[in-house]
Amino acid sequence: MAEPTSHSRGRAQRRRRAAPERHRPSPAALAGRVVFCGVGLTALATSGVTWYTYHDLTTGLNTSNALAGVEKSAPPHLDNSVNLLLIGLDSRKDMNGNDLPPQFVENDLQAGDSSNVGGYNTNTLMVLHIPADGGKVTALSIPRDDYVQTYGADGKMHKIKEAYGIAKAAAEPKLQAQGLKGAQLEQQSRDAGRAATLATVQNFLGIPIDHFAEVNLLGFYDIAQAVGPVQVCLNHATSDPAEAGQGSGFKGAAGINTLDASQSLAFVRQRHNLPNGDLDRTHRQQAFISSVEYKLKNEGLFGDIGKMQSLFDVVKKDVVIDNQLNIIDFAQQATNLTGGNVEFNTLPITGFATMGGEDVNTVDPALIKREVQQLFGHDLPPAPAAANSPGAAPSPAAPAPTPAAGSRTGSGTVDVYNASTVTGAAAAESKALTALGYAAGRVGEAGTRPKATTVSYGAGAKEGAQGVAARYGVAAEASAAVPAGHIVVTLGTDYTPPGGSAPAPAAPAAPAAGGSASDPAAALPMQGPPVKMGGIPCVN
Known part of the structure; x- marks a missing residue:
């Protein structure tokens, strides 16, 4: 359960569970936290800090024993590396279940209503893979709407972000029957949500999770306040007006933008008016972490215990970490977190669908597991036969969902x-859309030259057009000029190929001799280009 306790020294040397950091708030806001916590721990290890200083800084961290319930079912370790899951909880409540102040949420953050928006979705899920030899750290983001088999909740297929809230809601009546209420009920039911999230991620990726850190909306804001203005870079100017909690309120110009805490939260929360919607928001989260690390390094924060104190005071208040973490061990193994030697990747999707009335990302679980193994540098068995190849055996992994009636995938020419x-x-886009299940129509040059890509549709093609429009981050519009059952896509003058939101990715290339390629990520079909730490990367 998540309750303030003094830091545990850790348990098994084999796991050396990693830790505290950060990130994502509502959709992503928590991003900066992870870095703050991670770099802070590293600073402790590299500064020759005494045990007494270490104890003073770390006593009072909020810890959880959620890992204890999922370790036995975790996939086996292939080496002594450490996998840390960063959880960004989209909740407008504090750790005791109380609503955050309305003025703070609605006015300062422009993040909707304290009681009716947010829920307990994990809108940010990122795995930090720290090699056993202390080499380059790989960060892997999981798109929040991936439709997967959940564990520890109701055992059904859901968006991966929903595992936490479903399990928490299921645990509450049982805990209330035991006499729990108030803060104790909130903390223990959240632990059920954490355990479900850990189990679901482990099974989806095929790797064990050694440590986790969770932060919510308020936590990100507090950290951003403590760090001060952060610079980010945009490929294009963008605006996302805040309306009834649906927009982030962010407005930015092309190039470098300097953001305060409120603007930083809006930056990592924006998903409207972006070419790839939620997927671009994931890249923003990654870029924000890089920018924060770059700022802190340039200002000499690392190695300065005095400057680090204010950050740790915030972390103690807002972040929850697992109770098996040994901070010194983690910091010594994760020195590259503060050296810019980190690369962020986003797992690919195969398309979009509507399941149970909700828009979801479809995925290939078997391929995801192979990609993660290869990205983390492990030897791989031969690739399985393609699902449609003659004589191919069915994949043992959870199958991709079959689109229900009204599905946004593959409906229309x-x-x-x-x-x-x-x-x-x-031609390339026609091929990509055909692979998603749509019928191929005409391909050619446009008679007009609109700046933005447009999607229009004729009678009976509304649902399919919405799926096509989602690929380009635009709205589909009905048109009497479009034949019934047809969808017309006009690629605008500002068109750039969607960052990997393409259909089923090809099987990853075989690793180099010895088991892993020199740059495993280069051969993998990730969701857009990687974001590398060590500067201020430009993103949509």
């Missing part, structure tokens, strides 16, 4: 016209 400067873009 798509005509694609190119008004962009990208040669062959219409």
Whole structure:
């Protein structure tokens, strides 16, 4: 249960569970936390800090024993590396279940209503893989709407972000029957949510989770306040007006933008008016972490215990970590967190669908497991036969969902016209949409040259058009000029190929001799290009 306790020294040397950090708030806001916590721990290890100083800084951390319930069912360790799961909880409540102050949530953060928005979705899930030899750290983001088999909740298929809230809600009546109420009920039911999230992520990725850190909306804001203005870089100017909690309120210009705490939260929460929607928001979270690390390093924070104190005071208040973490061990193993030697990748999806009335990302669980293993540098067995190959055995992994009636995937004939400067873009997009299940229509050059990509549709093609429009981050519009059952895509002059939101990715290339490629990520079909720490990366 999550209750303030003094830091545990850790338990098994084999696991050396990693820790505290940060991130994502509502959709992503918590991002900075992870870095703060991680770099702070590293600073402790590299500064020659005494045990007494260490004890003073770390006593009072909020800890949870949620890992204890999922360790026995975890996939086996393949080496002595450490996997740390960073959880960004989209909750407008504090750790005791009380609503955050309305003025803070609605006015300062422009993040909706304290009691009606947010719930207990894990809108940010990121795994930090720290090699046993202390080499390059790999960070892997899981898109929040991936439709997967959940564990520890109701055992059904859901968006991966929902495992936490479903398990928490199921645990509450049982805990109330035991006489729990108030803060104690909130803390123990949250532990049920954490355990479900850990089990679901472990089974989806095929790796054990050694440590976790959880932070919510308020936590990110507090950390951003403590760090001060952070610079981020945008590829294009963008605006996301806040309306009834649906928009983030962010407005930014192309190039470098300097953000205060409230603007930082809006930056990592924006998903509207971005080319790839939620997927671009994930890249923003990654870029924000890089920018924070770059700022702290340039200002000499690492190694300065005095400057680190204010950050740790915030972490103690807002972050929950597992109770098996040995901070000194973790810090010594994760020195690259503060050296810019970290690369962020986003797991690919295979398309979009509507399940139970909700928009979801479809995924290939068997391929995901192989990609994660290869990205983390492990030897791989031969790739399984393609699902549609003659004689191919069915995959033992959870199957991708079959689109229900009204599915946004593969409904309609798509005509694609190119008004962009990208040669062959219409043909490439037609092929990508066909792979998602749509019927191929006409392909050619556009008669007009709109700046933005547009999607229009004829009678009977609304649902399919919404799925197509989601690929480009635009809204689909009905048009009497489009034949019934058809969808027309006009690629605008500002078109850039969607960052991997393409259909089923190809099987990963075989690793180099010895088991792993020199740059495993280069051969993998990730969701857009990686974001590398060590500067201020530009993103959408």
